[in-house]
Amino acid sequence: MAQASLSHFSSFFLILLLFALSLGQQTTAGHGLSIKEATIDDIQLAFKHKQLTSRQLVQFYLGEISRLNPFLKGVIEVNPDALYLADKADYERKTKAPSVSLSKLHGIPILVKDNIATKDKLNNTAGSYALLGSVVPRDAGVVTKLRKAGAIILGKASLSEWVYGRSNHTPPGWSGRGGQGVFSTDAAYVLDVIAGIDSNDLATSEASRYIPKGGYAQFLRPDGLRGKRIGIVTALFNFVGDASQTQTFEQHFNTLRKRGAVLVDNLEIAHFDEIYNASSEIIALSAEFKIYLNTYLKNLVASPVRSLADVIAFNNKNSKLEKVKEYGQGLLLEAGATNGIGNAEKAALVNLAKLSKNGFEKLVTKKRLDAVVAPSEAVSTLLAIAGSPGVVVPAGYTKDGVPFGISFGGLRGSEPKLIEIAYGFEQATKIRKPPSLKNFKI
Template identity: 30%
Template sequence: MTRRPAPRPHPANRPPARAIASAIALSLALGAPCAQAGESPATYLARIAAIDDAGPELDAVIVTAPSAQSAPHHPGAPLDGLSVLIKDNIETADMPTTAGSLALAGNATGRDAPLVANLRRAGAVILGKTNLSEWANFRGERSSSGWSGVGGQTKNPYATDRSPCGSSSGSGAAVAAGLAWAAIGTETDGSITCPASVNGIVGFKPTVGLVSRHFIVPISASQDTAGPMATSVTDAARLLTAMAGPDPADPATAEAGAHAIDFTRGLATASLKGLRIGVLRRQSGTMPGVTALLDRALADMARAGAVIVDVDYTRDPAMGRDEGIVLHYEFREGINAYLASLPGHPAVRSLEDLIAFNKAHAKDEMRFYGQEDFLEAQGSTYTAAYRAARANSYRLAGPEGIDALLARDHLDVLVAPTAGPAWTIDPVNGDNFPGIGAGSLAAIAGYPHLTVPMGAIEGLPIGLSFMAGKWQDERVLKIGAAYERARTATLAVPRFKPWSPAPD
């Protein structure tokens, strides 16, 4: 297999400029949301070499699979021959699983996560592993989205000096750049939807419990889920159909059998006519470019027959406060159990070991930011406080949040901009999130959340979020697909260079 980031090739050994230009041109075509078909694994691997390892050096892919080019075909299988990249906190039998940390650099478990096994059975070619915000962005303060000790800093293909958002940054950037047909990300709170939004692709966070989390490096048993990242709602639904289902090793999936359907069914004819769309205005921000795109998206949906309803919602600060308590407590329990169960001889077996490893390797691991979340999690041992926090945060996000808002105005779905435009990468000061969007509601409640591109500001993509209640995954995907067809905004294309004002 090929590990990255390896020492950068000497210029004489890099692909020639013509090959890089050709790869970028092809990426522009395949990275657009209208892409419907995948290329061969060999084509994608050549593109990874040309524009991820060389050229603009996106650093979206950490490792490629040794058998990708010789993967067997499965004629008639729903994903036969389609190349999929996997976020590097999800185990695959043929590649290490590092969560971006040097502490797990040699973590070759020899096992597939159930969702990966499901993808293989559906005929998908597992092309490689994507970079991520280290430990899925749950290590310390002032982190830079898309940076990990193993993979370096992922860049946004629309503007290579701009953030790819995190933690599924490599998955988002790779799909946008045409480095694979699609990718799998994971989310605890915003880690699929934000990277999808700023990289101009579709991302779907399913209901927690629809997809198994077994053999995925954990943060939160309450909120973690894997989900598809693709260039269209239909492709995301194809992936979800293959991934979803019950798993005895993950109790959260006990009800998944009743909800794991063919999610592509009815997408092509889904209509917005008569649907009531609730707009979270307070969560849409005041950035003129973002609000203009939102207004255009709402007008598109109204022309397609939807009824637009403004929703007045103010977030209770206790929801975020209590979410923090939940994440720290559940991370300590989850990561200790995961590390203790690893086969072989990993360098770390507990959160205590991780903290010590980072201190011992501070030059490589903590040059830019620390491990405040690890330290807080290590001390989060008060079960009664945790249970109270979980009950309260869930109540505010679910029953008194999304559920109440949908019921009050008889709504089918809630919408808001997913995030603002990508900000400048700054490893010293960390991320500068614009404070736009309402995805924490769906994340904390464990409800479905879809983001679909709705346009761009000066070449920087902006996504539109669709959220509904538990197990309403099919409804959300259908509404998103219907909007995708009704959309009139012109979508940006990756430019593979630092940001500059968009051409007139």
């Protein structure tokens, strides 16, 4: 039971980024196609009509990375084989090789976070210098599926070092290697490719039974909000500290209603404060982190470090490089002090399951909700301990021009409804606008 719970409450989330550093001067490719705001469908259509090649697309993105990354620090490194892979994709389209799957992602450059293993010339470091030069035994499961679909792994995206697992004092988006980063439709296409069983990840076997026949893209419906029951948990919106944002969310609630959604307001989740105090979650995550990281490091083909203890020692030895004096490594030390899954960890896992069952899961079931709405990623704690899906889409901008989101979360297997809700909301609001770098001297 303990082992199953470990998989269930795992703290590692694989995040795929479709690259969108799209602010260049020359952003068109034949017949007026704007690369900077093009969707996957737009790009595939341009491929089909020979208005664009994968090489041209990759060259554009590499140019944008070179131009913008010194300021944005969104990319840790680029794939030296990216242009070769682009040429390969162009050749496959030209020759229409029967053994090649020309999926929606074929020839599309994609960044993966630096905690997702790629068995190529890229490093795999979770943002830490401690893992620089390590060699993984194989691609991560999602990368295997992306390559099979013909996607081009363009490089590694920045992230918070060890995925927020090093210290509570590191700024969001900072890592030793990456420095300080600046912070629907395409996502559904990616989800269709990466969803499914990974033979090296037992948790995916259970999750795969929720994959809908026909894939996820079929749920991209402009009227997806119609008839959906969406819950508003009052406590979640206490995380909104700006009055203008509160007003924005009220406007969005009206939009949801106008588009046919039924909003169920003033909801409460049992033991909400205990859930967000996160004491049980921290106990479980600390023990899991050490167990899984040690296993990962042990199985590497080559690595400067072979255990969490080695990582901690590396940081102490290279304190200036890893800025240990500024940010510390408190979470790593907490994890290092654990000793497997003992009575305290088992009790924490049981408590998390109980809190979820009697809280979020009970609320959604009792109120017959399709989803719960929340500001930005505020619902993520509830979803993490429940093993449930969620989606975040653009909601607006602060007075300083910083974007913020609105999230929707549901029970396990609710991805189709969440995609309908998120896509319906996006089509109704059209919030997102191309980012501006007017304050940067480029």
